[in-house]
Amino acid sequence: MKLHTLCLLITSSFLAACSANTVNVIAGQDSITPIHKSGEREGRYHNLYAGDKTYPVTCEADCYPQHPNVICETTAENCTFNAEQLKPRLNLGFNIRWLGHAGFMIQTPNGQHVVFDPVKEQFDSPVDLAFKLASGFYRQPGDWLTRSELKNLDAVMYSHIHYDHFNKSDIEEIGNQPRYLAPLGMADNFPNAGLNISEMAWYAKTKIDDLTIHALPAHHFSSRVLVPFIYEDNDKDLWNGWLLEQNGSTLFFAGDTGYSKHFSDIQQKYGDIDVCLMPIASYYSEDNPKWYRYVHTTPEDALKAAHELNCKVMIPWGYGNSSWKMGDRSSHSALLRLLHMHETMKSPVPLYILNEGESIKF
Template identity: 55%
Template sequence: MKLAFTSTVAVLASIFLLQACSTPNSVQQLITEQGVIEQVPDGKHQGMYRNLYRGQQDYPITCEGDCYPAHPTVACKSHGQDCQFIGEQSAPELNSGFLVHWVGHASFLIKTPDGQQLLFDPVMGQFDRPVNWAAHLIGLRRPLPAGLPSEQLAASDAVLYSHLHYDHFSHATIRQIGTEARYYVPIGMADYMPKGGYQVLEKAWYSSSELGELTVHLVPAHHFNSRKLFNDDNRAKWGGWLIEHQENTLFFAGDTGYSPHFRDIQQRYGDIDICLLPVASYHHDEHSAWYRYVHTTPEDALVAAEELGCKVMIPWGYGNASWQMGDHSSHSPLLRLLHMQQQMQSTVPLHILNEGESVSL
């Protein structure tokens, strides 16, 4: 009798899950008068999205020589590997009301001045299927970050994804977060969301929408987008997110290479208070030109921070739980960043976080 009851419960649970997964999502699309949609106008690539500034970019400075010297504020088990930032630093007194918690890699939890919880590019586990299988075969696995408790993920008011790449967009994490949050994505990405009754808002570049007391802007990034192996079809847009509360702004760049789009953002929105900028995945081999085209080096990020007028820059992409794609070691981007900050005599304040750390700004 007990076995029959257990089987019945299992069947009912399976039916419930199938029904939940088949529930259509609620999708809205926002293209304001200021919205920018850059698509290939004709030919075999018609309908594919593209960057605002195409062709060879002008990089103001490139690190030469030894770009990864040891730094007294970075304690490592071996050079550049398995490290912790141990330097003394005090957070700038911006009085913005934002709390920034770095989960790891590109994932952030943000507490906003009006009491909301936002997630940027949350990926709590490994790559989604089927890439996780291929990654396992070639030995590409990251030590999992501490992550966030399930109840905290489910308490999110909004989730903002920058693009579809597997280290930035995770079906498994979306299912953990659930359907109570609103999902903000660039145009075209709603088609890649799992089914199950999710609330999705697709946005064009420079479109704006209200979320409580916040204004949410999607801004350009210099990157590309795909969810298919070996086929970067760019049928969905990519971008960064600018969160505005009264006079204060927080910018999450997403994956991006250096281009004039940083200056464009500053010209539209003024100097940015808090800049979350990537400093990793830029390679130093025959692939380096392509990697740098779509990923900022640490020195590119410092130049971008100057052009954005950042009052504080929080770097990301390095770390013990990063995937180390295109980098020498877990913390080589951080070592290069600290080295180039000195070489460039950069005046942009840096605030360095270890994975799992927070700062109120």
């Protein structure tokens, strides 16, 4: 290769990597921007239903019994769910693959390809190395997108900026072909790589061809700093759930969230939900159990929320061999608690359990 050609290629690659992103904000007459208008929290976002919480159901004892379908190398660690499962006869056309933790690859009924919260490795550098040195724990990578899937992505949707849901190095691999959808305020966290980013208020909507995408409330918080758990930038960016709607069928991704009235609000606005992707982990901490549950659903909270949403099937996430085990006892303790409480509560919501990398079509 001639030198001047090589130089042109290097220059073009550098310019592409550093080109400015295109950012637009989507809101509407019926959307909500939950921001403090005055006081010391002025300009910061807040939850719709703040304040002390009461929870309908709480497992008090023997919450993690072994389950014959959860096969583990040690107690609740390095496990596989192994069972014949009855699949609800929904005939929706959604093909769902769990990448691990909160990541999902979705093929819609009419063939669009979208992904929720893709995170390939543990954290962005330098937090990645700092966490490993401080804790001695290093997350095993989950499933990931094939080269063909990366090439054909239509949209990438992020629920919030926490490291286990948003990794800048993955965006470099995903590239600038798909459209990026994010909560309000989040765009300035993306690398400058010529990306098409839409920030969306709660209850705002947008379209990709005939796929309607709704940004929905969640009950959480946001922060993204070099030193974990020092929150100088706390809540400067919003946090979302997402709803896909096509051919009259719906798929809901709750994002990280605690239990609150926003679940019943969503059902009242959009009707019963067909497929619900619900978080069941990161709810436990010996140091601050009340706060952890405030911003993360326990398995029983997730079941109650799915019932309020009238989900026709619930797929849980947050546990697993590629999970961060943040706030949880082990990789699969949350799944054991979910299976136990599903029976204890006599929940009417059907469950479908995936291992990382597995797919199901409804």
